[in-house]
Amino acid sequence: MTLLGAGAAYGLLGAPTLCFAQAGGSRSLRVALDELPKQLDPLLYQTNPGYRTMLNIYDTLLTVDYAGDGALQPALAESWKRIDAQTIELTLRQGVVFHDGSPLTVDDVVFSFSNGRMFDPKSPGYGVAQQFLSTIKTVGAVDGKTIRVTSTVADPALELRLTAWGSQIVSKKAFEAAGGFAGFARKPVGTGPFSVVSLSPDAVQLKAFPEYWGGKPNIDTLTYSSSPELSSRIAGLASNDFDIITDVPADQFEAVTRDESLEIVGGTVASLRIVKFDTRNEVLKDVRVRQALALAVDRQAIVDALWQGKVDVPHGHQLPAYGPFYDASKPAYKYDPDQAKTLLDAAGYKGQAIPYRIRTAAYGPELATAQIVVSMWEQVGVKIDLQIVENFAQMMAYPGVGMRNGVDPVLVNDPLFGLWRSYDRSQKDVWSNEEFFALGDKLQSSVDLDERKQAFARMMEIFDTDPPGIILHTMGVFYGKKKTINWKPIPSVYMNFREASVA
Amino acid sequence: MNPDRFAEPVCRVENLGIALGGDHPIPLVEDVSFEITRGGYFALVGESGSGKSITCHSMMRLLPFKPEFRGRIVIDGQDVWSLTARQLMQFRRKSVGMVFQDPLAALNPVRTIGSQLLETLRLYYPSARHDELRTRAIEALKGVHIPMPEQRLEIYPHQLSGGLNQRVMIALAMLGEPALLIADEPTTALDMSVQAEVLDLIDEMRRQNNLTVLLVTHDLGIVRDRATHIAVMHKGRLVEQGSTAAVVGAPKADYSRELFAAANVEWPARETSALRQKPFALSFENVNKTFYASSRDRKADIGVPAAKAMSFAVHQGEIVALVGESGSGKTTAAKMAMGLVTPDSGTIKLHASAGGEKSKLNVQMVFQHPRDSLDPLMKVGDQLHEVLKVHGWRDAEARRSHIAQIIQDVGLGAHVLERRPTFLSGGEAQRVVIARALLLKPDMLIADEPLSAVDVRIQKHILDCFQRLRERLGIAILLITHDLRVVFEIADQVVVLRHGEVIEDVPVSLFTDGKRHEYTQMLIDAMPGKAASEQAHDPGHEGAVATGGRI
């Protein structure tokens, strides 16, 4: 329910002239989210509100340089060592304490990855753990400061998995004292820069943890408030009730920046907007039709119209954060309606309507995107049956499939968790390419970097020549903030306040 | 008559004119002048809409709208329309009392009788103690002959009968010992048997307190018996006024002549035995029906009997009057005859016609409130056509001539067909409803209080219409009524109901032979105007004595 007029009405009443000073001497940061987390154990809550809060409460053994090239970095483990294709050993950082004052030990690490928390299908944490940690076989203590992690199969991404969602280290003592998941999720104890003061339906209150191993944060209190309505979030930012607000769409930038003390930050995040094909559809079975559909889309036009040009059109199914895997020389996607028509003629396309399903409640301007894409396809003579559905069950309903809107999220910066995760054999009814699958197996099991790079490069080629989908652009997340707040968002769904400060 | 009393008018109305204000004022009352002398009993007579209620409300400045007022009203020495708000309040407290048509509405339903008496008494005794006022309230109730007055103080108006409520209203009106009592249709909403009692009470008050009474009514029977003077209103003007004897004996205005003629009741001496030989149209045999408020009451058998071993018959071409007070079961009987209510036991039979071509007689019903059963937005003609269309009359021309004939039968002009019901008078609307019932050529008509919503003159027209229908078409009519005058006028056979029991079933000629059931006799005695036609009663006699009423 975005009120287009909110900005206009705001302008009508005039920009604020008064400005109250920040209360007291305490450096506090107030962040408005559209939705608050309802529990604070990462294994229970893998959604945006969780990403935005829990990154500041917990640490993982390893982490990556989200803002840069995505390189692995030490965190709770100060160093790590690859033993073989299925084993790594990590040295636990010494002197780290939990929010409750107790020291971090190898027991806590072993407990965090225990069966009871992650790998028992009856555990409430099982679902989330399956996302990135499914290959982990054991996590055990070698001695008081060494941890050995093994995987069920050869796994080149084992280190990355230890940076991923779900691998946060929790306090064994606190978890057991809280009586398990439900209690712990209300009173979480981690090693992060902020500890939890309170969790209620209207606000999550955090305060700086002075003994944080990475150094005491620059702000004293961090408050996440619930403000589901975009227009109220903007008004709240303007009226100095918030310092940072989330999820400002491009068409509301103007409403924020009208006030000179405010600005828009953010941009591309590690997530791709895709139109996905279902090759069970008679028309889409023909690779030329799929290629034609891809050629008929002017991606930059969409980015300019709906995102004010502030998100990227990737060159292939890859992100710069892939580091060594990123191929900067890959050419941009072509927009060539004439060639699209030629390919359609060659495929013998006779104007059969292709179903195209989109979901009403989705990220970003889903409907507007679909309407633009449909009109582009109609330009080359393709007939589209646009279907607006409510949920994924309806989206996936077979028969009647054709194309659908989707997002390929890349929560861990490795093609394994991007391209391969989205197009592996689990969806082989929808699209299959034996060469792609074989390469994927290599990507997943080889520990040789070059071999993996070659496999990924070929997989990207297949993605473009026998397309399972059309990449439109990267997704974007934008924040409104006061210029006096020093905080730089990372190209990810996470919000990290370790470095943030108040001017 | 005492000439001193004439010398002192309690109330003088001079050239009264009341109009509904606005850019184009609508005159409601024009050029009305009359005087009421102390101790007089002045009756203002007219049909509804004649302006009589507006006249009497304007005498207390109680009109529900802001009028354009002309003329002068002087009551008890005060020029009513030039009083200040404070003076007006004192005037209402001390000079005039008013009694309304519906006592249940005129008393506040959510407050006890006692609280309403006490709050009024407080006006006269501002510093009296509460128990003192209570004693006075009890005295006041005793004064209007309410039994067990102490207990009555604690109860609510709906827990009392209409008659007792009207007594409470009279007691309230008399608390300030006013010079003038205005009674606006004080008996219209009451059952027949208590009407006389209330009127007698007003007479008694008048005698005891040397009270002057202004009675507003449409009921000429009351007037003839009790009033000293009569003024007749028609279309907002006084068409005639004078002493009762003069006006009743020799009405001068055309309108009043017609009015009095219509109200005249003649003892019927019709020969009706021939009709009783005709075949049955409708018969009730031993019909029982009891209504229960809840299933628990049903189990405990605590119900309201609407029919107890009810038996009577209507013969073809006969007019049978079903008479009774409210709650006697007469409407339930009509509904059972129509099949709208199922009897608990007994037989209700609609007989086959004489020729035997139909297995059942065609019965139609006419309801009490004609406007409720007509579509207000549709022209009368269209509504009648629709009824015929539904019953398969395809030929528009045939429909038109049939409707024209029926409209003529009920005594209406063809112009009503072009009107919407909102623009019809009460009498016209009722006759349209009758016409609609007649469209399908019924053998029998059941009419539930068809006359209660219309005035005397129109009653006469409708009764004539029934009479003609019976003579021309041979229709049998079951007429449900509480008004004995209607019975005398038209019925062949009279069935009297009380608490669901038939207590009388006689030809109309025997109805007044004096050998009837005690209850029937009471109904006859209570009938206003009865005395006037039975004996050469002198209505001009000052301080008219109570007739048949009882307390």
Added chain:
Amino acid sequence: MLLISRLLRAVVSLWVIVTLVFVALRATGDPILAIFNPDDTTQAALDAYREQWGYTGTILQQYLTYVSNVFHGTFGISNMSNRDALEVVLERLPATLQLVGCSALVMILVGLPVGAFAALDNGGRLDRTIMSLSTVGFALPNFVLGLALILLLSVNLRILPSNGYGSIQNLIMPVLTIGLAKAAIFTRFVRSAVLDALRLTCVTSARARGLSEFRIFTHHVIPNALLPLVTITPLLVGSMIAAGSVVESVFGWPGVGRLIVDSVAQRDLAVLQVIIMMVAFLMIATNLIVDLAYAKLDPRTALAHSH
């Protein structure tokens, strides 16, 4: 006796409502796929959630399990917060009660006198002004009124916080938004109730007896005008819960209205069922209270006699 049969009827309607909601929410597609994006979540995880949250087996089996749980006093676990659904709802209840209670107060405190003044000035300038304002008031969506208040009082004048919960200052704008919107409607009901009461014969009759206008108003007009208002007031208060979902969004108020919207979107069926039961229970309880109040105010009703 009347009370018991009424309660029985209430329980039956409650059960029917819960059953309908139970079936409707499951008939509109696999709840697991409504919650999770299958592009994001592995099949094994989806199956584990389905098992854990009791969405396996036929709807009838799920329903029987649910009913037996309810009879044992457990209303299920909220998917969204992994806690007892009842606890999740009860946690939101104080915020909603505060909002609805204060809004009802505003509605009555504004609506009663304003409506009565309008009626007393029937057709006059004051009446016409009040009625025009009332039309504006109920034609204005809560959403717009709420934002206008924020822009005026928070952004421009900076006297009230735009969002949040906990302090009196936080309460003012949401309460004004709902309270004034409902007062606009309530004013009309009050006006017509007072007008109807003014036209009663018993009021004319009281005037004819020479009672003062003030006394007539307080002792004859008001008691009669209250009767229809007692019936309509709980309906308006009930509709505040619905209005709450929008207003709670605008002001970031953590009430039940917002929880309903979230729970539907997230298919948090256990929570939804608890809310629906609670709202139905509240409505039934209010109706009972209204009946009792009515009996107190109007001696003519059946309940008044059963005492």
